[in-house]
Amino acid sequence: MADPMTQPTPPTPPHPTTGLEPQAALDAEMAAISSSYAATLDATGASEAGVRRDYPPYRSSRLRHPTKDPHQVDPEGIELWSPVFGARDVDPLEADLTIQRGGEPQGERMVVTGRVVDGDGRPVRRQLVEIWQANAGGRYVHQRDQHPAPLDPHFTGMGRCLTDDDGTYRFTTIRPGPYPWRNHHNAWRPGHIHFSVFGTQFTQRLVTQMYFPGDPLTALDPICQAVVDPAARARLVAAYDHDVTQHEWATGYRWDIVLTGAHRTPLEPEEDA
Amino acid sequence: MTSTPTSTPTSTPGQTAGPFFHYALPYDGDHLLVPPGSPGATWLHGTVRDGEGTPVPDALVEVWQSDAAGEVPRLAGSLRRDGRSFTGFGRCATDAEGRYGFSTLVPGTPFFAVAVFARGLLHRLATRAYLPGSSDALLDALPAERRATLMTTEDAHGLRFDVHLQGPHETVFLTYPGEAG
Numbered sequence: 001m002a003d004p005m006t007q008p009t010p011p012t013p014p015h016p017t018t019g020l021e022p023q024a025a026l027d028a029e030m031a032a033i034s035s036s037y038a039a040t041l042d043a044t045g046a047s048e049a050g051v052r053r054d055y056p057p058y059r060s061s062r063l064r065h066p067t068k069d070p071h072q073v074d075p076e077g078i079e080l081w082s083p084v085f086g087a088r089d090v091d092p093l094e095a096d097l098t099i100q101r102g103g104e105p106q107g108e109r110m111v112v113t114g115r116v117v118d119g120d121g122r123p124v125r126r127q128l129v130e131i132w133q134a135n136a137g138g139r140y141v142h143q144r145d146q147h148p149a150p151l152d153p154h155f156t157g158m159g160r161c162l163t164d165d166d167g168t169y170r171f172t173t174i175r176p177g178p179y180p181w182r183n184h185h186n187a188w189r190p191g192h193i194h195f196s197v198f199g200t201q202f203t204q205r206l207v208t209q210m211y212f213p214g215d216p217l218t219a220l221d222p223i224c225q226a227v228v229d230p231a232a233r234a235r236l237v238a239a240y241d242h243d244v245t246q247h248e249w250a251t252g253y254r255w256d257i258v259l260t261g262a263h264r265t266p267l268e269p270e271e272d273a
Numbered sequence: 274m275t276s277t278p279t280s281t282p283t284s285t286p287g288q289t290a291g292p293f294f295h296y297a298l299p300y301d302g303d304h305l306l307v308p309p310g311s312p313g314a315t316w317l318h319g320t321v322r323d324g325e326g327t328p329v330p331d332a333l334v335e336v337w338q339s340d341a342a343g344e345v346p347r348l349a350g351s352l353r354r355d356g357r358s359f360t361g362f363g364r365c366a367t368d369a370e371g372r373y374g375f376s377t378l379v380p381g382t383p384f385f386a387v388a389v390f391a392r393g394l395l396h397r398l399a400t401r402a403y404l405p406g407s408s409d410a411l412l413d414a415l416p417a418e419r420r421a422t423l424m425t426t427e428d429a430h431g432l433r434f435d436v437h438l439q440g441p442h443e444t445v446f447l448t449y450p451g452e453a454g
Contacts, residue, residue, distance in 0.1 A: 051286045051395045058289075060393035063324035064438045070448040073411050078337050078345060078386045079449070083362035086349030119284065119451065128352075132297030142293040158297035160352075194291060196298060202337050202386045203449040207397055209288040226395050227286045235285050260284040261452035 020185035023220060029057045030225050037228045048229045057222035059183050075263050079202040085128040085162055095161035097131075097173040098154075105155035107136025107174035109250040112210070112238065115167040116197055119260035123167025130196040131171060132158045138177030138191075147180050172250065178217055190217035190224065199259035210255050211237045284452075287396035292331050294390070295366055299333070302354045304365035306336075306377035313341055316431030317385065317402065318374035321367050323393075324439030328371025332391035334436070336363045336375050336402075343381025379432075383407040384423075389436055398446045402434040419445050 012025040033055070041047055053065040098105055116124040134140045134157060137149040141156050155174060163169050179189040192209040199205065211218055218224045218237070227233040235258070244252025290298075307314045317336065321329040338361050340346055346361035354360075365373040384401040402425050403412065412420050422444045425432040437444050 049284055049286070051288060053395055055395060058393070058395065061289075061395055062393075063327070064329065064391060064393035065395065066398065066443055066446050067324075067439055068443050068445075070446045071411070071415070072448045072450065075449050077382050077384075078339050078361070078380075081337075081345045083337065083351050083360055084347050084349045085351065088350055089352035130297060132294060134293075140293040141296055144292055156296065194288075194294065194297070196290075202388070202399070203452055205335075205388050205397060205399070206285065206287055207290045207390050208285055209291075223289060223291075223395070226288075232283070232286050235283065236288065257285045258283060261449050263449070263451070 015185040018185050020182060022185050023187070026057050026184050026222060027220065030222060033057070033228060047231070049232050051227045055222065055226035058226055075201065075203050080263060082127065082198045082200055082202065085126070090128065090160050090162050092161070094159055095171050097157060097159045097171065100156050101154040103154035105135065105152050105174050109172070110175045111170065111172050111244050111246065111250045111252045112193065112255060113168060113170040113244055113252070114255040114257060116163050116169060116199075116257045116259065117167050118199065118204070118262045119258065123165065124163055124199050124259065125165050125167060127163050127198045127200075128160065129163060129169040130158070130160050131193050133173065133176040133193045134179050136174050136177050138179040140179070149177070175212070175251070183222060188217050188220070190215040190221050195257065197257055197259065199262060201262055203261045203263065204259035206257070206259060209236065212253070213237055213240055289392060289395050290333060290390040292392040294333060298364065299366045300352055300364075304363050304373070304375045305354065306361070306363045306375060307359060308356055309376040313378050314376050315379050316374055317377055317425070317434060318372065318430060319433050319435040320371045321373065321389065321391070321436045322371060322438065326440065328367070329391055329438065330367055330369045330371055332367045332371070332373075332389060332394075334365050334367065334373040335388040336377065337361060337386040337388070338377065338380045339382045341378045341381050379404065383409060387434070387436075389438075391438070394438065398438070399448075400436070400444055400446050404432070415445060
């Protein structure tokens with residue numbers, strides 16, 4: 001009897017109205033990549049800690065990812081430093097996304113906090129963290145987002161803060177809703193918050209996204225699944241933390257960010273201006 | 274010196290900046306490290322293109338650099354510039370034709386560090402934009418046509434540095450030891 005795993009996948013026609021491929025076609029592609037990765041992992045033990053640059057199920061990456069191997073260099077000069085951000089750059093109120101537009105935004109108020117640390121667990125101190133996100137209905141304040149969900153006059157969805165001496169950042173915001181996009185037919189991004197973080201060096205510069213625990217859409221999402229290693233993917237998911245949750249005010253989530261790849265010794269004295 | 278960690282944390286993977294960063298990451302004066310036309314100012318500029326040579330209108334370019342004397346700036350104020358302090362950091366979203374540009378100083382060291390983010394780009398890309406005539410170990414290790422992708426060229430506006438994400442002219446992108454992302 002034929003092994004069902006080896007039978008060819010039947011072709012999946014595009015959606016008659018949108019002309020886009022069905023989720024099932026994407027699921028099959030993503031499952032094949034996962035199986036191939038699992039087999040390689042079994043054979044070699046070499047896990048992938050990061051995101052793939054080339055991940056065909058994310059259709060808009062097709063012409064935008066490098067196809068040549070990156071060139072490894074030892075960082076030098078400016079690459080061993082990060083910009084200095086200070087009180088003149090960031091107003092503490094910018095960390096509260098619920099007070100920016102003169103009224104209370106709709107949705108589940110939440111606190112998201114965590115630490116930015118290096119590969120040895122040392123805090124990244126007084127560095128810039130920027131976030132942006134959709135509103136509770138999954139709509140972005142952006143002219144390119146025209147899907148029929150309401151804008152919230154009281155919510156912009158961007159915030160900034162500096163980490164403290166312990167590397168901790170903290171935002172008050174609204175839980176973002178899932179967002180539909182046209183990677184394929186009936187494609188929905190899981191609720192997510194975009195994060196832009198700086199380490200102590202250029203080499204650590206990172207833009208990423210935070211997801212929520214238990215979201216059924218992460219398994220269907222080609223951006224999240226472009227992190228093919230399940231343990232690495234789990235590092236993009238925040239944890240619900242009842243100690244962060246505030247009585248009659250906000251739910252709480254905790255998400256730590258680890259930036260490896262520092263080279264300059266952190267024992268050098270800080271030279272903040 | 275420090276307590277022994279019970280486990281080694283592992284790096285947080287990157288994700289694309291997506292199409293909607295424009296109301297969050299750009300800011301007033303982001304690409305003006307020095308006021309245009311001020312003494313020593315140059316215009317570092319170029320176009321970001323995809324694998325078919327099409328301009329990328331939703332990319333974000335960052336430049337990190339030393340000052341004209343080659344010193345690493347340690348001054349705050351990149352997000353709210355005072356018009357005097359050189360902070361060495363700038364950011365520019367590409368326009369509808371994929372173009373970016375920075376009013377800045379020519380660094381006293383051989384290259385600008387450049388980071389590129391975009392919709393469709395799952396992880397940020399790092400590269401170097403070298404001043405014309407530069408030579409170092411990295412450049413020497415590359416074949417001539419690859420080396421050329423890291424060189425700025427002088428033009429009527431200042432210094433030109435195009436970024437090709439993919440294709441026959443693909444820019445040399447860099448990784449560093451220990452980096453995951």
